[in-house]
Amino acid sequence: MTNEEWGKVRNKLQKAVGQNNYTSWIEPLEFAELEGGVARFLVPTNFLGNWVSQNFGDQILNHLNTEGVKVARLEFTVPEKVKPRPAAQPTEKAATPAPSIAKPDISDLPGAPLDARFTFDSFVVGKPNELAHAAARRVGEGGPVTFNPLFLYGGVGLGKTHLMHAIAHEMKTRQPDLRVVYLSAEQFMYRFVQAIREKQMIDFKQLFRSVDVLMVDDVQFIAGKDSTQEEFFHTFNALVDQNKQIIISADRAPGEIKDLEDRIKSRLQCGLVVDLHPTDYELRLGVLQTKVNAYREQYKGLVIADGVLEYLAHRISTNVRVLEGALMRLFAFASLVGREITLELAQDCLGDILRASDRKVTVEEIQRKVSEHYNIRLSDLIGPKRVRTIARPRQVAMYLAKHMTSRSLPEIGRRFGGRDHTTVMHGVKRIDELKGVDDQIAEDLELLRRALEA
């Protein structure tokens, strides 16, 4: 295979898997050779190779063969020269010559306290967060720094902070001497401003550059804050140069954070960018079941009727924080009144949360967002045109209307230019099928859902 052929396949993959997946997984692949039907690629880490093989292997093979390149199998290897050097053992660390400036006392480290409850054990893994969880686990194991930074992003209350704390706990358990610092971007700024005010900038720099692992939560906060960004950039570079692990979280992908300098955006994209997707029903149910088990000790003897957890997982479709809050309130209430937790009790006690979850988007909002997203006219989306470039977005809008509003199919049909409910049903079914096989559609749905829920 020529590099040109591989280039073509890459372009096709970019469209098929979406930009984020492409940047994280496909772009780092370097085609090495094709021999005996085996295409070999060089990858920066085994983790990346395994992930690509499991998640994108079939697609890569299909595209190669469609391009006329006869490949039966893919192989991913880490080239000798870029193999990350093994992590220094604690004993080796002690033996390395002291840096020119002595490391500040660990008690001076500028981090925020960690929440003891946020561990990997208490994190429920499901389809929407499995990649973020796998990456976090990998980083938590310590050892060679394979991707830097690890950038976690996703909507409110989906577990970014939980995962960061879990990484910190895990690292500290494995290597108690590791200087792990977790703080929010706001605290970073506060520290920075304080250092300027008290003319302690040298101490500030020294402190942040002396950590082994730096975790900064909600980095979108520093957008638009020029000097904080500048300092963050220097800290970031200094740590990456020393091969120290950095973990960052934000509410959106690096490229989508407004008022963040381009050089910082591109730095943040250099490692592994992973996305925590909105929860699905199974994950919500899993979280509820785990929490119920955790509450058993505290609320001995409390009985939950069948179907209550399923009802909550179905009705409360916002973030995990809201879900947790609802369950906690339900338990507290039931134990106060000494009653079994039934569906009626849940409805009585959680009326406001259930109503807030009900207050979903309108069909009109969905139509507007979908036409903006696909760059087509609203009148076309609703109108009679049947060309694919309009019909597909229309089906996407119908699908979202079905899943994000409580409107019936005939009502949705009426709002789409008086269409019949069977047309809506067909559209919804088609998108349901496509989202499993077409990554672009899946990504579009994800983005739109997020934009509508924001």
Ligand SMILES: Nc1ncnc2c1ncn2[C@@H]1O[C@H](COP(=O)(O)OP(=O)(O)OP(=O)(O)O)[C@@H](O)[C@H]1O
């Ligand atoms: N997969 C999960 N399993 C168990 N608990 C979870 C999971 N996801 C989130 N939670 C819980 O939900 C709550 C909110 O999570 P967290 O604070 O990590 O969200 P976040 O993504 O950092 O949100 P924010 O954007 O508000 O900072 C926490 O109590 C956390 O333990």
